[in-house]
Every structure is written in structure tokens, then in C-alpha cells.
Amino acid sequence: xxxxxxxxxxxxxxxxxxxxxxxxxxxxxxxxxxxxxxxxxxxxxxxxxxxxxxxxxxxxxxxxxxxxxxxxxxxxxxxxxxxxxxxxxxxxxxxxxxxxxxxxxxxxxxxxxxxxxxxxxxxxxxxxxxxxxxxxxxxxxxxxxxxxxxxxxxxxxxxxxxxxxxxxxxxxxxxxxxxxxxxxxxxxxxxxxxxxxxxxxxxxxxxxxxxxxxxxxxxxxxxxxxxxxxxxxxxxxxxxxxxxxxxxxxxxxxxxxxxxxxxxxxxxxxxxxxxxxxxxxxxxxxxxxxxxxxxxxxxxxxxxxxxxxxxxxxxxxxxxxxxxxxxxxxxxxxxxxxxxxxxxxxxxxxxxxxxxxxxxxxxxxxxxxxxxxxxxxxxxxxxxxxxxxxxxxxxxxxxxxxxxxxxxxxxxxxxxxxxxxxxxxxxxxxxxxxxxxxxxxxxxxxxxxxxxxxxxxxxxxxxxxx
Amino acid sequence: xxxxxxxxxxxxxxxxxxxxxxxxxxxxxxxxxxxxxxxxxxxxxxxxxxxxxxxxxxxxxxxxxxxxxxxxxxxxxxxxxxxxxxxxxxxxxxxxxxxxxxxxxxxxxxxxxxxxxxxxxxxxxxxxxxxxxxxxxxxxxxxxxxxxxxxxxxxxxxxxxxxxxxxxxxxxxxxxxxxxxxxxxxxxxxxxxxxxxxxxxxxxxxxxxxxxxxxxxxxxxxxxxxxxxxxxxxxxxxxxxxxxxxxxxxxxxxxxxxxxxxxxxxxxxxxxxxxxxxxxxxxxxxxxxxxxxxxxxxxxxxxxxxxxxxxxxxxxxxxxxxxxxxxxxxxxxxxxxxxxxxxxxxxxxxxxxxxxxxxxxxxxxxxxxxxxxxxxxxxxxxxxxxxxxxxxxxxxxxxxxxxxxxxxxxxxxxxxxxxxxxxxxxxxxxxxxxxxxxxxxxxxxxxxxxxxxxxxxxxxxxxxxx
Numbered sequence: 001x002x003x004x005x006x007x008x009x010x011x012x013x014x015x016x017x018x019x020x021x022x023x024x025x026x027x028x029x030x031x032x033x034x035x036x037x038x039x040x041x042x043x044x045x046x047x048x049x050x051x052x053x054x055x056x057x058x059x060x061x062x063x064x065x066x067x068x069x070x071x072x073x074x075x076x077x078x079x080x081x082x083x084x085x086x087x088x089x090x091x092x093x094x095x096x097x098x099x100x101x102x103x104x105x106x107x108x109x110x111x112x113x114x115x116x117x118x119x120x121x122x123x124x125x126x127x128x129x130x131x132x133x134x135x136x137x138x139x140x141x142x143x144x145x146x147x148x149x150x151x152x153x154x155x156x157x158x159x160x161x162x163x164x165x166x167x168x169x170x171x172x173x174x175x176x177x178x179x180x181x182x183x184x185x186x187x188x189x190x191x192x193x194x195x196x197x198x199x200x201x202x203x204x205x206x207x208x209x210x211x212x213x214x215x216x217x218x219x220x221x222x223x224x225x226x227x228x229x230x231x232x233x234x235x236x237x238x239x240x241x242x243x244x245x246x247x248x249x250x251x252x253x254x255x256x257x258x259x260x261x262x263x264x265x266x267x268x269x270x271x272x273x274x275x276x277x278x279x280x281x282x283x284x285x286x287x288x289x290x291x292x293x294x295x296x297x298x299x300x301x302x303x304x305x306x307x308x309x310x311x312x313x314x315x316x317x318x319x320x321x322x323x324x325x326x327x328x329x330x331x332x333x334x335x336x337x338x339x340x341x342x343x344x345x346x347x348x349x350x351x352x353x354x355x356x357x358x359x360x361x362x363x364x365x366x367x368x369x370x371x372x373x374x375x376x377x378x379x380x381x382x383x384x385x386x387x388x389x390x391x392x393x394x395x396x397x398x399x400x401x402x403x404x405x406x407x408x409x410x411x412x413x414x415x416x417x418x419x420x421x422x423x424x425x426x427x428x429x430x431x432x433x434x435x436x437x438x439x440x441x442x443x444x445x446x447x448x449x450x451x452x453x454x455x456x457x458x459x460x461x462x463x464x465x466x
Numbered sequence: 467x468x469x470x471x472x473x474x475x476x477x478x479x480x481x482x483x484x485x486x487x488x489x490x491x492x493x494x495x496x497x498x499x500x501x502x503x504x505x506x507x508x509x510x511x512x513x514x515x516x517x518x519x520x521x522x523x524x525x526x527x528x529x530x531x532x533x534x535x536x537x538x539x540x541x542x543x544x545x546x547x548x549x550x551x552x553x554x555x556x557x558x559x560x561x562x563x564x565x566x567x568x569x570x571x572x573x574x575x576x577x578x579x580x581x582x583x584x585x586x587x588x589x590x591x592x593x594x595x596x597x598x599x600x601x602x603x604x605x606x607x608x609x610x611x612x613x614x615x616x617x618x619x620x621x622x623x624x625x626x627x628x629x630x631x632x633x634x635x636x637x638x639x640x641x642x643x644x645x646x647x648x649x650x651x652x653x654x655x656x657x658x659x660x661x662x663x664x665x666x667x668x669x670x671x672x673x674x675x676x677x678x679x680x681x682x683x684x685x686x687x688x689x690x691x692x693x694x695x696x697x698x699x700x701x702x703x704x705x706x707x708x709x710x711x712x713x714x715x716x717x718x719x720x721x722x723x724x725x726x727x728x729x730x731x732x733x734x735x736x737x738x739x740x741x742x743x744x745x746x747x748x749x750x751x752x753x754x755x756x757x758x759x760x761x762x763x764x765x766x767x768x769x770x771x772x773x774x775x776x777x778x779x780x781x782x783x784x785x786x787x788x789x790x791x792x793x794x795x796x797x798x799x800x801x802x803x804x805x806x807x808x809x810x811x812x813x814x815x816x817x818x819x820x821x822x823x824x825x826x827x828x829x830x831x832x833x834x835x836x837x838x839x840x841x842x843x844x845x846x847x848x849x850x851x852x853x854x855x856x857x858x859x860x861x862x863x864x865x866x867x868x869x870x871x872x873x874x875x876x877x878x879x880x881x882x883x884x885x886x887x888x889x890x891x892x893x894x895x896x897x898x899x900x901x902x903x904x905x906x907x908x909x910x911x912x913x914x915x916x917x918x919x920x921x922x923x924x925x926x927x928x929x930x931x932x
Contacts, residue, residue: 012523012626018532020618020753027530029619032523032627032635039512039524046505052839054832054846057478057498058505062657063640064493066484142608152486153495160478161498162849169498174529174640191528287486366520373518380520383628 001263004321005185007336011396013037013321013346014186026182026190028314033396036346036377038193041231041316042172044343045195048227049170056168056197057161061149063142063174070141072286073148073279074250142176147308149173150198151279154291165293165304166216168199172313184264186314193313200304203277204295213253213305217274220309221256224270228258228316232341233323237261238269251278260319269319270311277303320344324397330430338397339428342448347398348376349444352389354405356382360412365404368422368440372402375441376448390466394427400447401425401466402440425466426453432463467729470787471651473802477862479503479787479812480652492648492656494780499862502812502843504659504783507697508638510809511661511777514693515636522634522663523627527615529608529640536607538752539614539745540716608642613774615639616664617745620757631759631770632682634665638779650730652780659779666770669743670761679719679771683740686775687722690736694724694782698807699789703727704735717744726785735785736777743769786810790863796896804863805894808914813864814842815910818855820871822848826878831870834888834906838868841907842914856932860893866913867891867932868906891932892919899926 008014013034017027030038050058070076143149150169157169172195186192199216207215221240228238243255253274260269280291280303292301324338342348349372353365362382369380379398381389386403393401403423410418421434424443431453435443446456474480479500483493496504516524536542609615616635623635638661665682673681687706694704709721719740726735746757746769758767790804808814815838819831828848835846845864847855852869859867869889876884887900890909897919901909912922 009622010626012623015619015622017528017530018535018618019622020749020755020757021532021534024528024530024532027528029528029615029622030526031619031623032525035524035526035637038526051843052836054835054839058501059498060496060501060504062483062490062493062495064483064490064642064657066487066490068487069484149495152484153481153497156475156481156485156495157478157497160476171501176530191530283486289486291486369520370518373520377517 001185003327004263004318004325007325007395008034008321013396026188028186028189033346034317037320037340037344038313038317040344040346041313041320042193042195044231045227045311046170046172049168049197053168055163055166056170057157057163059150059153059157059169059171060173061146061153061171064140065143065149065152067141068286069148069152069283070144072282073151074282075141075144144177145175145310146171146173146194146196147198147310148279150196151283151291151306152287154200154280154283155289158293165200165202165205165295166212168197170195170197172196186318187262187264187267189314192315194310195313195316196308196310198275199307199309200293201307202293202295202302203305204298204300204302213274213276213307216307217254217256217272220307221258221272224272224309224311225258228260228269228319230341231320231344232339233260233319237319237323239266249273251275262318263322269315270309273308273310275306275308277305279306280304335391335394337394337427340397340399342399342450345397345399346377347379347393347396348372348400348448349378350389350393350398350401351378351380352386352401352403353382354386354403358406358409360409361404361406364409364437365402368402368404368437372440372444376444386466390425390430397427399427400444401427403466408437421461423463423466426457429453430465431457432466433457433460434463435460467651469793470729470784470791473791473861474500474787479862492654494652494655499812500783503786503806503810504779506810506812507779507782507786508659508661510697511693512636512638515634515663519634521629521632522636523623523629525616525619525623525635525637526639527612527619527637530606531609531615531618533607534752535614535618535749536610538748539617540748541607541610610643611641611776612637612639612660612662613664613776614745616662617749617757617772618753620666620746620749621755624759631666631668631671631761632678634663636661636663638662652784653728653730653733655780658781660776661779661782662774662776664741665773665775666759667773668759668761668768669771670764670766670768679740679742679773682773683720683722683738686773687724687738690738690775690777691724694726694735694785696807697786697810698805699726699785703785703789705732715739717741728784729788735781736775739774739776741772741774743771745772746770801857801860803860803893806863806865808865808916811863811865812843813845813859813862814838814866814914815844816855816859816864816867817844817846818852818867818869819848820852820869824872824875826875827870827872830875830903831868834868834870834903838906838910842910852932856891856896863893865893866910867893869932874903887927889929889932892923895919896931897923898929898932899923900929901926 011033012031015029015031017024017029050056150171172193174191175194176191178190199220201212201216203213205212225238229235237260239259241257241259248255253276255271255273257268258270259266284291293304295302320340324340326337326339328335328337351365351369353361355361365380369378372378390401408418408420408422410416420437422437423432424435425432443456447453477499478497481495481497483490483495516522616637638659640657641660642657644656665686667678667682669679671678691704695701703726705725707723707725714721719742721737721739723734724736725732750757759770761768786806790806792803792805794801794803817831817835819827821827831846835844838844856867874884874886874888876882886903888903889898890901891898909922
């Protein structure tokens, strides 16, 4: 983990939040490479689950919601992590910890002086004892999950989009929990981003002989597991864990966690819960609005069941980062490499001039960067010798480097004409090929579109490894 | 504006937040089409400004920051919109309005009973008068702008990314202000999303005979104006307005607003400010850390000046929506159409079977949707007659419709073989062409990549307008 934290800071992936002020507890900022990695994870998730599937739609609900949402959801009463504002000290507490925490009391009997008083004891000046936070319509909570934004919009989506069950609504957004758990990096943070799907199914239907909710629950578990494998997580680092009856959340019929072998040990990467009709029924009860679906075949109104595949963006990022990290020995030297899936890699291509003093080489390299960056995230770097530049790109997981050299542009002084070819180096194999400038775009469209290096490299002239 | 609000709700662009509970003041949720539109705006902004420019990088700082950030920035002391939590009633107030608002007092002298007391008056039971919120290290603010997340990370980015001035750091993220301004839809909201750039320049340098900060300020104003025009805002609906000396923010040397003619009148769409070295100096002062850049040429440390092009995502979305909205008369009937730029349109293509009872037509239409949706946001719809389906897609701004008909697939019963061509209809001109199935992908790559309809349509067989 230390290696990941150190690399993340040094290379612009992840910084401690407000670091110059000593940090903000359990909050992290994503630097120039981290934000690209994070966006790539969100982009492929959205593309795979929302864009490509005909049974899915997206949503983006606001973080601030009506406080009754959290009464209906059960968070205020039942859940372990609601965010409550303390009346006296204005700190936020987990509701279940409120009686264990000393409180800072602004005592009116002493003109508002502040005293820190042990939990459960009254103030000796005014006699007041802290009480749990009362209900108050003006209290705004920071949402502890994005899911409820989907449930309260169920009818709006149904009315505007005319979909038939089953269908799902997916959302990516920030959520907040009062987690103070130092030492686990971005695994558990106070502010985090979720990628959640609420997949609505008709409980009156059966699929392949099973109740629709149970069938779809299985499907989503398989799909989710396959998704993480597709983008690079090792089979041996993933496992499924069923929640025991006594750890199931109050709304769940069954929950399965996908666990990943993080540097801190096996822990939850993602949960896939069968929330039944709990949430829609609760919101119908608290709002007085019918949240049902009309089953045209059976001529009756039904409250859909909900399967919820819920993943954390930050936690997924940590898994992809940890799984990609390798320390290898290459020609007697240590090489640190992030073997990111090309779609996740923050930079797709680095363009490197072999001689930064040759104006024609530098100009060609800049032109290549400008052209390729229309389609991909591409960087130009000339601040070191080529071996070092390669290692720098390996360390941040850039799948391909393009090198421009004297052979490319020729040598006017000597009357030599260049061959118009550049070197492409593959991060994983370190193999190199010579590719004509005009073919660069189509070659990268293949490679970054998923083609195997070997199948592309075979068509071009090989060069020694880089 | 009413037409936009109504269309937005009916067609799944924008819903009132927590609507089933009577709404959350000045908060809105983005529905299935709204979230695509919003993501497209953010995507092209990031691509144009962060990905394609060699002098830019991205960042994603957390919403929760160290409270001293807001002391240093001047928000707690000077700004008009800090978010403060009232000690007594736990509501959030604008600091400048705190004395005008009645307060809800939990009186300890009467066992915590609640009284609403006019502003400035003491409680008659315990004698306490509400005081402004005191400094408290445990108070967490919701950030009122994303900018400070960039400033406090300046040195982290500098150290990890080794860039030379000038360079910029861009960020997209949520911010919060206590705005309660009903009736202006998503123009001014409590929770909103910003697209901000802090562009750092060397104040010791001149460019084209002018101080670098003034030169770059001009460049960013021109670039920003051109960006909004490129994605469809009408020239006649855009204007530039210079801030007068007495309205300049405390940090600004000069600020220019790009104003748009919204349905509510001319208002700020985006601001481009010269923040000088104010923020870096303030954070250096409050944190005790040097936030400087080493000018290798002049061999001295310098505090960069900052140009800040700052735009609101929601406000940009409202402008794009308003500008795209047209009511037209077509063959004696009213047609509502959103003339979105193709890159912004939430759906790129709708695939429509002409006869939903013909299984071969429906199957072909589904296959087209599945294929095209690998690359774009594509919808299948068979829930009405073709004329009505076209109008529905016009109303949400889908640039192209693909129709599958009997001619496409032929008629097995009659022994007729289909021609394997489908109809593509252009939203703006309503012209139609017949295109072979196997050419669909490349045709849409052209059209959605920016090619003019006429230049593509000319290569194919014309059909009557649709």
C-alpha cells in the first residue's frame, strides 16, 4: 500500500486533500493522472451499462434532497451511517455513535463559553444534557448513497421514458459517510463516488423457472464479476461472499459482495443486493404518491422489486491501481509498471523526441501529439533521455510510446531524407515496431480499440526492445 | 421558460428534486436525457480544454476541504455567499443575511423548547442573543466554488507534472451556495456544477508586448466565446460585459462576463477573471507553505498570476437548451424541435421499425440499435406511427432517425428480396436518404463527427422528406 500511496502522490494520481493545511481527514484529491483514470472508469461503466444496454437509462439526482427521503429510506432510524449535525457543537456524527462522543457545548449560562463535556453528562453551568438531534424540516443531509435519488424519481422516469419492466436506472455521483478510518488510503473515505444501478423487475414474472428478482440478481452478480475481470482485475484476487442472514441490511432479501484482495486484505469491492419492493413502498407511504407499474398483461398495478448492483468509483480505482502495479526486473534493473487496461490508462500515448536539440524532430513530435490528442489523452515529454522517459511512462501505465528520431526526419545537412517512420513501443512486452507516420492514427485506433499487440505488430518492421 | 420546464419534465430532461415530497428548494435532478446532455457538455469541454491542449491538465478535488481554505480564500470574511451553519437552528445562512433572518432557538432555560425569535432580539427566557457563527475547526463547509481545490493543489501538481508556465489546471465538480431564487429553473440553484480553469502565467513575462496575464486574459475571453458559439449558441444571444471597478470581487484585477440572452433576460453565462496572485499568496500566508514557481531563465521564485475562466454546467445546459428550442410550422402542423449540436444531443440516433408486427423488420431494427450503440447513444422505439415517432425525436433533439421498412427486408411470403437499405432522416432539414445497412457505421461516423448533412446526403439516393 505504501508503494501505491507514494507513487500516487509522486506521479500526480492522488493527493491528500488540503494537504498544505495538514489534510482533511479521510478525504483525497485526484491529480492530473488520477482524474483521467477515474473518468475512464466512469466512462466505460456508463458505456457498458447505460449506453449499450437497451434496458438501461441514466439519471443524475442532486446531492441535497428533501429530509423526509432519509426517514422513508430508513437511514435516519435504522442505518448505522446517517450524517447528523450536532445541535450543540455543529459537528457531524454517525447517529449510532452520538452517545459515545464528548460534546462541545456553547453554554448560554456563561455567555456562550465553550466546554467539552463527556458523553452522557450534563453541563455543570446550565444543566443541559445533549439530546439526540430532533426532527427538523430545515435540516439538510448530505446523502449517504445515491440510490434514493433513483427511487424518488421512479415515477418521473416511468412517465417520461415509457419503458416496460424489466429496466434499470444507473447513476454516478458523490455520497458522504462519516468515516474516519485512517490508513486505508482511498478504500474508505468521508466523501466518495458511487456507480449505482437500480434494476426494476416484475415480481409477478418468472424467468427460466425462477422468480424474476432472483433470476436477475444472479445475472447481475455474473455481469459485475465479468466486468471487473474484463478491465484487468485478476481472477485470483476476486471472490464472491454471500451476506449472512444476520448481517443483511434491513431492506435486503439477499446480498452478495464482490470482494477484492486489496493491499489491506480481502474487502468489499461492490455489493449486489435484492432490495425487494422495500424502498418504493416506503417512499409511497411517506409521500402519499403511488409508485407502481401497470402490468398490462395481468391488468394490475405492481410494485417492482429492485436489484441493486452498487460499486464505489474510488474503491474500484484502488483495485485497478493495485492490480496493475508490478515491480519487474528488466535487463538487471527494476522496472515499476502499471499494467492498466488500455481503456483505463490515464495517458494512452506518450510522444518522445530522441534528440530535443533537433528542431525538426521536436516539431514532428509536437505535430504527432497534436494530431493524436484529438482522439486520445496524449503527452509530449522531452525532459530526459529515452530510457528514463520509457520508465516514467511505464510507471504511470501509458500503453504506448512513440519515438521520433533522426531516421524519421533524415538529416538535411547531410542531404539525407527521412523514412517518415516512427517507433511505437508496447508497454507490456517492451517490443518496438516502425510505423509510417500516416498509419499512426489507424494503428492506435486498432490498439486502443482492443486489438492485441501481436496481431498489429506482426504487420510492421520489428526493432529491438525499448 | 415555461415551455422549457414543461418539455424538460415530460421528456425526461430535468425533474424537480424530491418532487414526490413537494420538492427541495432550488434543486433539480437530471433525468435520462438530461444526464446525457449534461455529460456531453462536460465531455466536449474536457476534450477541448484538457485533452487537446498541451498546456492544460485536469484535477478533481474533494468537496469537503479544510476550513482554513475558506479563511484564506476570503470567503468566510468577505464573500457574500459563504455557507454557514446556524448554531441554534442548524439552518444554513448566507453570512450577509444572518442578521435579517428570524432564528429558531432551542432554549436551555425551558428544557430545550424551540422558539422562533425575530432577528436581533434576545430570547426572553434565557436572555441569549444569536451571535454569528464562531470559528470552529470542526466546522465543515460545502465548497462555494471548485477553484480553491486547484490553488491548494498547485504545488502538488507542479511537483508531480513538471510543467513550465504558462499552464492551466481544469476541474469539473459540484459547488453549493445558499441561493433561494424561485422561478428561474436551473439558472441559479443551491447545488450546481462548475467547469473551472485556473490558468497560471508568469507575471515577469510579456507576450506580444503586453503583460502575460493581460494577454492570456484576452485569449481566454475569445476562446470561451468561440466555444459557446461552436456548440450552437447564437451570435445574437451572446455578449461580453466588463465588470465595473466597484463590482469587482476582492481578488480580481479585471473580470469579463460572457452574458447570454436567457428566457429570464441577459444574464451571466460565464465569468473570466484575472485573480492575480491573490489566492496563491493567501494560501501561502495561511498555510506557511511556499506556493511559487522557479523561473529558470531569471533565476528567481515567482508567484504566478491566475486567469480563471469559470462556467456553470447547469447554466450552460440551460443556454444550449433554450437556444436549441424552436417551434416551427411543417406542412401546416406545429413541430417542436431541439436543434442541438450533434455532439451535445442526448440521443444520436433513433431506430424505428415501420411495421412493428413484422418480426423481420423489428429484428433488423434491434440489430441496428445494438450495433450503433457500441459507439453512440441510440434508442429503439416502436410505440407509435412513424410520423409521431419522428416528432418525438425532434422534440428531444435526436439528429438522425433510421427507419427499417418492407423495402429493407423484402417479403418472404411474396418471394421478394429486400434491398438491404434503410432510411436516414435528418432532423434539421427533414430530408431522407436510403443507405445500405453495411454503410451505416461509416455514414454516422461522418455525420456525428461533424460532416455537413448535404455533403454526405449527396452520395446517396434521396427520398421524400419525413
